[in-house]
Amino acid sequence: MGTSSILDKYRQEINQLLVDIYPEGPRSLAKPIQYVLSGGGKRLRPILTLFCANACGGNKENAMPAALAVEILHNFTLVHDDIMDRDIIRHGQQTVHSKWDDGVAILTGDAMLSLALKLINQTSSLREKQMSLFIDGLLAVCEGQALDKEYEDQLNVSLDDYMNMIDLKTGYLIGLSAQIGATSANIDLDICLKLRNYGRFLGRAFQIQDDYLEIFSNSKEMGKSLKSDILLGKKTFLMIIALEKDRKIIENYLHIINKDFASGLAKIRDYLKESGIVEDTINEVNKNIELANKQINSLDIKKNDLLYLSELIRKRGS
Amino acid sequence: MGTSSILDKYRQEINQLLVDIYPEGPRSLAKPIQYVLSGGGKRLRPILTLFCANACGGNKENAMPAALAVEILHNFTLVHDDIMDRDIIRHGQQTVHSKWDDGVAILTGDAMLSLALKLINQTSSLREKQMSLFIDGLLAVCEGQALDKEYEDQLNVSLDDYMNMIDLKTGYLIGLSAQIGATSANIDLDICLKLRNYGRFLGRAFQIQDDYLEIFSNSKEMGKSLKSDILLGKKTFLMIIALEKDRKIIENYLHIINKDFASGLAKIRDYLKESGIVEDTINEVNKNIELANKQINSLDIKKNDLLYLSELIRKRGS
Numbered sequence: 001m002g003t004s005s006i007l008d009k010y011r012q013e014i015n016q017l018l019v020d021i022y023p024e025g026p027r028s029l030a031k032p033i034q035y036v037l038s039g040g041g042k043r044l045r046p047i048l049t050l051f052c053a054n055a056c057g058g059n060k061e062n063a064m065p066a067a068l069a070v071e072i073l074h075n076f077t078l079v080h081d082d083i084m085d086r087d088i089i090r091h092g093q094q095t096v097h098s099k100w101d102d103g104v105a106i107l108t109g110d111a112m113l114s115l116a117l118k119l120i121n122q123t124s125s126l127r128e129k130q131m132s133l134f135i136d137g138l139l140a141v142c143e144g145q146a147l148d149k150e151y152e153d154q155l156n157v158s159l160d161d162y163m164n165m166i167d168l169k170t171g172y173l174i175g176l177s178a179q180i181g182a183t184s185a186n187i188d189l190d191i192c193l194k195l196r197n198y199g200r201f202l203g204r205a206f207q208i209q210d211d212y213l214e215i216f217s218n219s220k221e222m223g224k225s226l227k228s229d230i231l232l233g234k235k236t237f238l239m240i241i242a243l244e245k246d247r248k249i250i251e252n253y254l255h256i257i258n259k260d261f262a263s264g265l266a267k268i269r270d271y272l273k274e275s276g277i278v279e280d281t282i283n284e285v286n287k288n289i290e291l292a293n294k295q296i297n298s299l300d301i302k303k304n305d306l307l308y309l310s311e312l313i314r315k316r317g318s
Numbered sequence: 319m320g321t322s323s324i325l326d327k328y329r330q331e332i333n334q335l336l337v338d339i340y341p342e343g344p345r346s347l348a349k350p351i352q353y354v355l356s357g358g359g360k361r362l363r364p365i366l367t368l369f370c371a372n373a374c375g376g377n378k379e380n381a382m383p384a385a386l387a388v389e390i391l392h393n394f395t396l397v398h399d400d401i402m403d404r405d406i407i408r409h410g411q412q413t414v415h416s417k418w419d420d421g422v423a424i425l426t427g428d429a430m431l432s433l434a435l436k437l438i439n440q441t442s443s444l445r446e447k448q449m450s451l452f453i454d455g456l457l458a459v460c461e462g463q464a465l466d467k468e469y470e471d472q473l474n475v476s477l478d479d480y481m482n483m484i485d486l487k488t489g490y491l492i493g494l495s496a497q498i499g500a501t502s503a504n505i506d507l508d509i510c511l512k513l514r515n516y517g518r519f520l521g522r523a524f525q526i527q528d529d530y531l532e533i534f535s536n537s538k539e540m541g542k543s544l545k546s547d548i549l550l551g552k553k554t555f556l557m558i559i560a561l562e563k564d565r566k567i568i569e570n571y572l573h574i575i576n577k578d579f580a581s582g583l584a585k586i587r588d589y590l591k592e593s594g595i596v597e598d599t600i601n602e603v604n605k606n607i608e609l610a611n612k613q614i615n616s617l618d619i620k621k622n623d624l625l626y627l628s629e630l631i632r633k634r635g636s
Binding site for chain 1: 450
């Protein structure tokens with residue numbers, strides 16, 4: 001089977017297992033949990049876990065609980081982040097806090113986290129290695145999100161600050177997805193760590209690309225609200241470079257955006273293209289994909305599916 | 319040293335360890351975490367953990383990580399519950415969402431949970447036993463809180479429903495605190511389970527007493543808002559019996575409370591006293607304390623400190 005067919009097969013299997021993850025329990029929890037976990041999404045993280053397990057000679061069955069756990073952890077962060085960012089659309093459907101209310105969304109996230117922990121805890125031979133990774137991942141995404149919110153109110157956020165923030169908020173969990181798949185194959189620690197780094201660079205590429213797609217796609221395609229991000233003062237790769245290049249112009253455009261969103265956005269888009277920032281951004285994405293691939297090129301593992309995944313991410317925007 | 323002095327000593331030690339639990343990290347997380355964990359509270363749960371460890375021949379050092387973890391888990395639920403209930407005061411100080419905002423409070427809770435998990439995960443010899451208990455406890459408190467919120471909008475909540483809800487929301491975690499202390503002493507499983515049941519009955523007594531104290535103390539003493547609970551339609555032991563006894567009168571008083579809180583509350587208090595519901599409530603608290611003590615009376619453990627704790631809880635209201 002080609003990588004693309006394996007990927008589809010895995011995605012279907014993951015989706016089915018996620019829908020059935022919490023059949024019992026109070027309806028006000030079970031319904032939104034099922035709603036979130038059947039809501040689509042690319043399933044990048046669990047597929048990366050399964051691919052890394054395969055690449056290291058492991059098997060799908062041993063890797064699946066951890067794969068589901070990282071996907072649930074990821075969705076837990078989305079449910080809570082959507083409350084904080086007041087986003088009303090995610091993956092083309094209403095967010096939990098907007099369909100129900102904030103209280104339901106907070107609890108839904110919390111309960112999802114316990115389901116993810118249960119999955120990690122169930123495979124006794126791997127529990128010890130995987131639990132520490134998972135708990136550290138949880139703290140990392142909280143810290144990344146905390147910095148993301150702190151930066152909204154800060155005028156001077158450097159590119160280093162930004163990179164550190166996205167490494168915690170996005171890269172850490174994608175790195176964890178790769179590493180936790182490798183651990184399920186019981187392979188050497190140094191290979192696990194290389195795969196973690198592969199995931200982290202992939203995560204950087206993914207987040208910077210997200211920043212780009214958000215400002216250059218319409219909100220339907222991205223499935224979430226660009227407007228709220230810009231109005232909140234969200235710091236993205238492009239906006240940080242733009243603010244460093246010419247703070248006055250950008251502040252002026254943001255001022256226009258507050259009054260007339262469409263015309264302000266058009267001005268910002270033009271500026272980003274003409275100033276070369278768009279080109280820099282695409283280069284940065286490609287650079288990180290290359291860095292990711294470099295981590296695994298020298299490894300004696302079956303890396304074809306992983307390289308396929310790298311290309312899939314690289315081409316996402318085009 | 320007498321039990322009362324040991325208790326004070328433990329409480330001080332717990333408080334000190336909690337304040338220092340997360341010195342690094344983004345300020346928007348570190349500050350509210352320290353604020354919550356230095357905010358007072360009786361420390362009933364971690365003290366119960368340490369007392370159970372001692373009672374079973376264990377020691378404080380081995381039990382302390384789990385003791386801190388249950389207290390942090392408990393505080394995590396308070397931070398998130400306070401958002402859902404829109405409570406602005408807790409332990410005599412502003413709640414996190416009211417001092418900062420909802421986003422900070424959501425993240426603070428999430429990060430606290432990861433700190434609690436880290437503590438459980440750090441003691442390698444006990445990790446396996448304690449982690450499962452802890453994860454189940456997390457799901458139980460989520461489910462209990464979910465039911466509590468669901469019941470706010472339901473007219474007919476039976477006493478059985480209520481008991482099931484408080485067993486999940488309050489009893490489960492107090493039972494866990496006891497059990498996890500016993501496991502740290504490596505004692506037989508049946509003793510661990512008896513201590514869990516001891517904790518669960520104690521938890522029932524505690525919650526029913528809380529329901530009583532909330533309606534009969536002023537909000538300063540309880541440190542949280544009675545008004546919000548009544549207006550939200552929170553189901554308590556007393557209100558469920560009252561609604562079963564005479565729905566029309568109570569609904570009339572709740573109607574008055576919406577217009578004139580003080581006079582409506584006075585009417586409800588009078589009714590609860592005159593109808594014998596207050597007496598029933600105090601009897602129910604005592605019954606559960608007795609049931610708790612019965613669990614441990616036949617055990618060959620050092621139970622003095624635990625019986626002291628039972629009495630302390632029994633006398634809390636008087």
